[in-house]
Amino acid sequence: MHENTETPELPVAVIGAGPIGLAAAAHLIEQGLRPVIFEAGNTAGTAVGKWGHIRLFSPWRYNIDSASRRLLEVEGWEEPRLTSLPYGSELVERYIAPLAAVPAIRDVLHTGTKVISVSRAGMDKTRSRDREQTPFLVRVQDTAGSTADHRVRAVIDASGTWDKPNPLGQSGLPAPGEYEAMEAGFITAPLPDVVGRERARFAGKHVLVVGAGHSAANTLISLGQLAKNEPGTRISWAVRTADVTRLYGGGDQDGLPARGQLGTRLRQLVDDGHIDLHTSFTIIGFKTADTLTVHATTGAGQTQLEVDLLIRATGFRPDLDILDEIRLELDPAVDAPRDLGPLIDPEFHSCGTVPAHGAKLLAHPDRDFYIAGMKSYGRAPTFLLATGYEQVRSIAAALAGDQQGADNLELSLPETGVCSTDLGGSCDTPATDEAPEEAACCGPAPGEPALLGIPTGLAHGRQTENA
Secondary structure, X not given: OEEXXXXXXXXXXXXXXXXXXXXXXXXXXXXXXXXXXXXXOOOOOHHHHXXXXXXXXXXXXXXXXXXXXXXXXXXXXXXXXXXXXXXXXXXXXXXXXXXXXXXXXXXXXXXXXXXEEEEEOOEOOOOOOOOOOOOEEEEXXXXXXXEEEEEEOEEEEOOOOOOOEOOOOHHHOOOXXXXXXXXXXXXXXXXXXXXXXXXXXXXXXXXXXXXXXXXHHHHHHHHXXXXXXXXXXXXXXXXXXXXXXXXXXXXXXXOOHHHHHHXXXXXXXXXXXXXXXXXXXXXXXXXEOOOEEEEEEEOOEEEEEEEOEEEEOOOEOOOOHHHOOOOOOEOOOOOOEOOOHHHOOOOOXXXXXXXXXXXXXXXXXXXXXXXXXXXXXXXXXXXXXXXXXXXXXXXXXXXXXXXXXHHOOOOOOOOOOOOXXXXXXXXXXXXXXXXXXXXXXXXXXXXOOOOOOOOOOOHHHOOEOOO
């Protein structure tokens, strides 16, 4: 292991080279600060590329950061049509990759470099004396397993949540046999490309999708297309809610039309019998043999399903292990920064109703450390890219000493349903006529605001997902 201390003026570390991380770097550059970007994948936007076959609900105008646009325009970049809806692959090819190739970004971007821990140089989290004046130490590991330490003046963690999906069992825990089922290949990664590169894996199989958010809806619709052309393909869908009405969203009333259409198409597949829907379904265990046996409880008692493959669409949670030596202050329910947590509770807020927020709400007790982007929303990512862009613009201004710029927040979003969520998360007890109080766990109580779009539903958003 070696330590990188070559430069007299320390840079700002940005963890993650997705759209938010690259936007953070662009804003830092505009503020006259020097970023250093660490990306675990081999290219910028690696995580986005894994769901490249999925179309975003938000048009291009919400997906392009202002400082990033200015860097790109200098290089002669051609802006996409702002009203069109990009696929994840288009977001990478037409925006993320060109931005990563801009010299000011390219020269400070380290791909294949995973951050394994963040601390203060020479002290653990218990040490307080001179803490704010002490540089951060970011330890990274390359693909060959070699480690290096980088001293930096500040850290922006924009590493997202893609690599840490929520478990399938009740109470937020893995179900017995879940790890064994994963190792045996019965449980797939989220958002598989079932009609594209992974078609052969799913054709003619009995596939169970678990989850009730946009990832589940996209996957179920794709499986419906596959089943039309591949005889023997069966689709089951399991959710923890008893009433699925709210799962289908706001239809043509949704402010993001593509999202409304998704719910409408999903409802039609269920009504036509192409998808076998299992409600009040809580997984309590797995058994692996030639097929996967899924044991569950329902409103009618215990049951089991025999399936060939299970697609996990239960959402994601942040990986906080790399921050063990950082002094964090997190909301106890959603693992977001403490002051942000109540503002993003997905039971009451959609992506359009969360107010603009920046450095002040994202700050932690360790000065100049910030979590931004999807990871800042913890387990409640009712999130649009535009929200993250405003976050990092404010953070960059704060790090540059421009407090007025950091506090002057502006954000215009579609005030409508949830951007991404899972209704079948940690609510383990289904609502019934005899126990209506349980409904509040998986949906708003009477008199609370109803959201358009596929809703978040969970109290405190303990289980959520990317779209």
